[in-house]
Amino acid sequence: MRVFRKPSDATPANVRHIAPLAKLPVFFDLAGKRAVLAGGGEAAAWKAELLSACGAHVEIHAGDAEPEMRALIARGAEPGTLTLVERAWTPADIEGAAIALCDAEDDGEAARFAQAARAAGVPVNVIDNPTFCDFQFGSIVNRSPVIVSISTDGAAPILGQAIRRRIETLLPAALGPWATAAKGYRSRLMDLMPDASRRRAFWERFADKAFAARGGETVRAELDAMAGNILAAATPHRGHVTLVGAGPGDAELLTLKAVRALQSADVILFDALVSDEVLELARREAKRMLVGKRGGKRSCRQEDINALMVKFARDGKRVVRLKSGDPMVFGRAGEEVAELDAAEIPVDVVPGVSAVFSLAAELGVSLTHRDHAHSLRLVTGHASDGGMPKDLDWRGLSDAQTTLVIYMGGRTAQSIATRMIGEGRAPETPVVIAAKIGRPDRQLSNLSLAQLASGAFAREDDGPVLIGVGEVFAMRKAMALLDGLPEAIAV
Template sequence: MLQPLRKPTEVEPGRLGRLAKLPVFFDLHGKRAVLIGGSPGAAWKAELLAAAGAQVNVYATEICPEMEALLARGAADGCLTLHRRGWTPEILNDAALAVADLEEEDEAEAFASAARRSGVPMNVIDKPGYCDFQFGSVVNRSPVVIGISTDGAAPILGQAIRRRIETLLHPSLSSWASLAKAMRKRIMEQLPQGLPRRAFWERFADLAFQGRPPENMGSSLDDVLRQIASRPIGEVGRVTLVGAGPGDAELLTLKAVRALQAADVILFDDLISEDVLELARREAKRLMVGKRGGRASCAQGDINDLMTRLALHGKHVVRLKSGDPMIFGRAGEEIEHLERSGVPVDVVPGITAGIALASSLGVSLTHREVAQSVRFVTGCAKTGRLPDNLDWRGLADPLTTTIFYMAGGTAGAISARLIKEGFSPDTPAVMVSNVSTDDERWTGPIAELDHASDRRDPSKPVIIGIGRVFGRAGQVSLGSAPASAQRLLAEA
């Protein structure tokens, strides 16, 4: 039996959910605003109103140093005028809005009643019952302005949200938004409505989030317009080598977070933590291309070819590396390959494991009178053994701090070679797994590095520090530490 045909039907959009407050933006440019009070809180509100272009009239018999300093230096826009007297209802006439810092309840009630009679939107600081509107946390990339409200329930949470948003929005976004405002009329006139105009603004938005100011594209508005309009859809993308640091997501740079948020594809090592990947753009495709000693690994040539192929198809590829890309990360090979293929490449540095080691132990790698230099050295060649061409005589300098990367399996050989070159067997050393993530840690003399290495978890990446600066490093025993290592901790 044939089923009856059904005609397409229009479906109404879902209902907007409840809003605790309506987010609106006042145009205060050139308008009069009244502010009552001379406290630090009032000073901040006065600066905020003036930054929005208001002519702020401050009424206060006494003012705090913060208000005095604000009046002396002025605000980013608008103007500030101090009236050394208390407030009266007539000052609210013709005001666009009014703000007051009043401690006494009866005074706040009188102000609110006067504002209502004058038809002026009002706010009494820290008294929600006398507020027609509230101030939220502000992310300022003007003309892009983002306001954040928690309906007064959690101001600190609002500030935390503001900080998180600010890490994702590069300061150059302000210049791009100003440019969009300047060119909008011309685009409306020159490009027909529909796909051509939409395609232009999509290219514009892609450029705005790349972290480069529009001035890089030319010295005039016409130059920028031509470059944006001439960019074909599906043009060559780019690759960003990003240092993910030692594992703790809070150690990422702001630039690294922005790159992760702008990526189309992320190629990451298997040492990258889940917390770091959580900060990436949700829509980004993620591909693990890890390389680990003694395990099945992706060939470097295959990684190079994959990055190039994706970028040539117009993708923004983030190559996410643990630590810093430029320290034992084979970034040089990747950059050379990409440049030969005509793919633009940027580098975002990260905190390398050696620096994270020093921070986690509270140890200065170049502590005065203890160490005059620091060296970062690879502890493993392609063969899996110690490199043959290391400057062991230089590494045995007692005034040098040495950080050995990828040295878990060669710790005993490092110890033996340094002692052979004249290093004291009692020289302090540390061995740490998964730096910055509170994993295993051992401290002791280099003579016992071999023993400590035998007891480590071979599946975890290890970094070794050697030098007198580690003499006072704390110890978390890796297995059962040798007795002399326990003595060293007790003497520290």
């Protein structure tokens, strides 16, 4: 008798939401306030422009300002102002400032400036000299009023810049106008929607729209339209389910849309094959539940998974059903979508990289190389009863001009190879076997179809296995790319 296990909560009760911080990230409001900057070089010019962009009135003390600084002052930097005082700074200049910066000539000047600022009670930063700093600047992603600042605590500024570039790809340029519109819409929304659940539904839809839409003059009209739709809805608190493809394991293969779904989820129901690296990208506060199904082991029933999605969505939660590979390839996404449709729960799908495409990339071969294949077929080697599927198109699969990739064929590989040879596929046809493709511990081996039929490969565990059959895989062998790979699967 098959034994099913219950979905498990993967979030320990004692998880600490905030780990130790090297520095406290804070944001200064400098609009209309005086900022003192000592120095007239290129580094000082960059900080002067940054402070003025925050609305500060920047007072620059430099006896001999360099061309970059003079050019900046000549063109100005709104919304703040820039004023050049052509002399060295004095402690009296710092009195009453909101913030003080210095591009010091040496540690002696840095120490004097820091001492004067602290005596005046003014936060101080000495550029590129953290020993004398009360605060530090990070790498900035500017989608104002949305601002992201990245700090490595001075350990690796280049790393901070690399992180900034990655974040910039996740935050569309139109995010700023949407955030600006939201700031002015809050009071109107309070009047329109006294009910907190309706306001929450509005802001959730707003967040989705801000990432997907463009900015411009239509933003306010779209906010009004969203508010009208929620006010007209009978159940504004209804949640939403997104089926997300987690890919073969490498978190860098996730789409931007998949990352955004993970970052906005309230609940994540994830399969056993989803890697820890992918889960690390999820919203930290999200409830995570393992609902994996593994061949030959205790598994969650599909009925339980469906019921969980419906329950959480009806509770108003944003649910992510996180599935290995692509959710629509050899999974049970069709049943899940049908269940959600029947329950009138909104559902959408974010595609993922299926294992077959990761295999092709790993091997460096074209699965549809025009000299070797005119078709690509993906089949499952595992029927619902655990045996070999009985209704496959064996004649088509055995076509010499077809590249065949078999999912979940570890236990039926020998039977499949025997049947293909019987249908006319050449015994010397190249075969590649891949286990855990797309992961650091992936394994690869090559052999012939005859060897596969003779029982040279047999896999009894439940790890994910792909079997590729076709002439295109001879190219992999010819290039000798198997040399130097991690330990191959035993054959």
